[in-house]
Amino acid sequence: MNFNRLAFDHVGIRVTDLDVSERFYAKFGFIRDLKEFAPAVRTCGLKHSSGLRIHLIFNGVPDPQGNVLMDVPVKRPGYTHAAFIVESMRDLVHWLEQERITITEGPVQMGHDRRIVCFIRDPDGNVLEFNEILR
Numbered sequence: 001m002n003f004n005r006l007a008f009d010h011v012g013i014r015v016t017d018l019d020v021s022e023r024f025y026a027k028f029g030f031i032r033d034l035k036e037f038a039p040a041v042r043t044c045g046l047k048h049s050s051g052l053r054i055h056l057i058f059n060g061v062p063d064p065q066g067n068v069l070m071d072v073p074v075k076r077p078g079y080t081h082a083a084f085i086v087e088s089m090r091d092l093v094h095w096l097e098q099e100r101i102t103i104t105e106g107p108v109q110m111g112h113d114r115r116i117v118c119f120i121r122d123p124d125g126n127v128l129e130f131n132e133i134l135r
Helices: 018-026 089-098
Strands: 011-014 031-038 043-047 053-057 081-085 103-110 115-121 127-133
Touching: 018 043, 018 053, 031 053, 089 103, 089 115, 089 127
Parallel strands: 011 053, 081 127
Antiparallel strands: 031 043, 043 053, 103 115, 115 127
8 A cells, every 4th residue: 555645634523513613613714515514424524725624523412521532531542632733823812812712722832842832622622723833
């Protein structure tokens, strides 16, 4: 098997309310891809003008413990977050403040000062990471 042309396709994010989540991700420029909307299996593909895609899997049940992969003491295996690159962390932070989206961690330099990182949560507590890559 030759993986030289391997590319990233999408990340699936489990949510409890499709409408609420779709409005949240629309703030970041994601729009519904009608070719990737499958209500029978409770998935809705969203696409971004940059080519990024996410699938909202709308069969989640609210958990009072929060995000089971991030918020409970026992660290179970599984995907913990999706990470995005932005041009300016300062601009992102300003925009997040305007949108009243809470930053849950950061901004902070990480990776031997290779990047500035901040984290937020979507309406279901799923973690999203934003990175400004320092040149």
